[in-house]
Ligand SMILES: Cc1cc2nc3c(=O)[nH]c(=O)nc-3n(C[C@H](O)[C@H](O)[C@H](O)COP(=O)(O)OP(=O)(O)OC[C@H]3O[C@@H](n4cnc5c(N)ncnc54)[C@H](O)[C@@H]3O)c2cc1C
């Protein structure tokens with residue numbers, strides 16, 4: 218691919234830095250964090266220092282001040298080595314921070330962006346509920362206005378950084394008579410569940426954040442993949458939320474969160490593509506080293522053809538991904554392209570990781586090689602931030618809208 | 623304190639090299655480039671010295687083609703303050719020709735410390751830093767694995783056979799950096815952003831005349847496959863015989 222159509226010299230510098238960090242500091246611990254399902258706090262600190270937890274935000278608020286392409290490249294490159302670290306970047310930045318950046322008041326931005334953009338504390342996004350998954354507009358959490366604050370009751374399910382994070386944006390119904398236009402969003406704060414560890418490493422907690430009584434993390438999920446990423450329930454029991462924590466206008470919560478997910482999907486596409494590429498590179502290398510029947514197995518078309526297919530699909534995925542990124546960067550409509558990139562790249566990550574295991578034979582099925590972890594990490598890409606079915610729904614809706622125009 | 627670091631653009635080594643048509647140079651098609659490893663450690667050393675002896679300034683100088691500006695930017699993104707590209711489309715194989723151009727540039731800079739890598743991983747000459755020292759009439763310490771600068775003088779450790787040599791020297795001086803002095807930092811994204819705005823001056827390299835030219839390059843002969851002569855003690859006599867008569871190492 219002629220990368221100059223998407224990348225400048227600076228983008229290459231970003232990629233080179235992330236690659237070096239991933240190889241030197243993430244790879245050595247990735248298998249252990251996966252095995253033990255532990256959160257990589259030491260690397261969270263390093264990612265904050267390197268600017269990876271606030272790539273697209275201006276320097277004034279503590280971000281790195283880079284463009285969206287740089288941000289997407291960082292997720293893409295990280296996922297070649299470890300998807301859990303990559304989703305931490307994506308979920309913290311797009312899901313946790315961007316709603317405050319785009320929809321927050323000056324006071325909200327001043328209070329939270331410096332902490333989030335620098336990686337001092339982790340953020341999260343509470344949309345999904347036990348009874349509102351794909352149908353995210355089916356939110357049951359309620360927010361009732363009372364004496365100058367809102368009282369929230371309900372639960373959020375599968376929230377990335379639910380346990381480890383301190384700053385969350387979440388939806389709740391403020392006016393049940395208005396359907397999705399009666400859903401608002403709020404900034405909710407609590408203390409990290411890993412307080413001792415956070416104090417030890419120096420990131421993950423900040424004393425300036427006031428924990429809201431009645432707001433806490435629930436069960437931490439034990440997952441197939443993304444095991445070094447924290448996914449937990451969030452529980453709200455009569456939480457008194459100050460009115461100044463309303464994020465965006467009342468009634469705009471669902472709409473704003475759907476916009477956030479459009480951007481989030483580009484991140485998941487990047488993560489998926491990184492997984493596919495990591496698995497492809499591993500398979501290519503292995504196939505030239507492994508000898509059976511007196512020769513390297515790559516000499517058999519049964520091996521080289523799937524490699525050729527993987528490389529072709531990765532090339533296609535790159536164009537989908539970086540073309541959607543460019544649209545978003547230029548402020549043009551990108552919802553359809555983001556859904557297409559997410560759909561294609563996430564399904565590709567599953568195909569590619571399975572093929573990679575196949576090429577590795579029995580060795581690929583063991584934990585001695587990283588491809589089995591990659592396959593487990595790939596599956597959620599077809600589910601999170603809208604399942605593949607939901608991506609098809611979104612794309613089809615765009616098609617019908619275009620037809621009507 | 624003013625510090626200069628000389629860095630070289632070198633090919634990334636994890637590839638199979640081919641010899642160009644002229645038979646005396648490397649075929650550059652498809653090669654990727656980076657900063658010479660030893661020079662990265664020199665940059666890191668300069669940044670650490672600068673942090674300890676603030677206020678100061680770190681200038682990075684590279685002699686090479688236009689593309690070497692990429693390597694200078696990398697050093698700037700790590701934290702160096704400014705860069706100078708001494709432009710030469712072809713870098714001469716003779717270290718002295720390069721040393722003369724670097725010395726001409728360094729002379730005007732009034733630097734307190736001038737750092738080099740001990741050697742470049744492409745041509746392995748280990749000569750440039752020492753030659754520049756000679757041309758500028760400055761003290762030179764080569765292959766340094768520990769470095770301190772304080773009170774207008776320097777202390778350096780060099781690994782020597784079976785021990786360590788500790789040297790003291792006045793400033794200004796030239797120091798060439800060995801492996802083990804430090805591990806270079808990764809540039810942060812803020813550093814990468816800032817590097818774009820830092821000054822990078824380009825001027826033609828005033829190369830000296832080359833006393834030495836490369837007349838021919840050859841790839842090492844293909845290594846023959848290994849041979850297993852047997853197992854356990856029974857194989858020893860045959861092994862000894864082969865080591866004596868064939869390999870001629872005993
Ligand atoms: C590891 C992980 C991290 C997550 N992080 C977050 C987070 O940070 N924040 C957050 O809010 N959520 C998060 N989620 C939730 C995630 O977005 C949801 O799991 C996802 O949207 C699917 O919802 P569900 O699990 O309730 O499945 P369901 O919606 O119950 O779907 C079940 C199946 O039905 C299909 N389906 C549903 N409706 C239709 C339809 N109309 N047509 C065709 N098929 C349909 C789905 O595609 C799916 O195959 C996370 C989930 C996981 C597993």
Ligand SMILES: Cc1cc2nc3c(=O)[nH]c(=O)nc-3n(C[C@H](O)[C@H](O)[C@H](O)COP(=O)(O)OP(=O)(O)OC[C@H]3O[C@@H](n4cnc5c(N)ncnc54)[C@H](O)[C@@H]3O)c2cc1C
Pocket residue numbers: 507509510514517518519520575576577578579580582
């Ligand atoms: C969980 C597990 C349990 C097992 N249990 C047993 C057991 O009880 N007893 C036992 O003896 N073995 C057992 N095995 C070994 C298993 O049978 C081998 O892993 C399998 O036969 C593949 O061999 P391999 O792993 O060496 O892969 P390889 O033979 O190296 O194959 C690597 C890849 O190359 C492909 N390939 C190889 N040759 C060709 C060709 N000529 N043309 C096209 N493609 C080719 C393969 O299909 C595969 O995709 C087990 C393996 C596992 C993972």
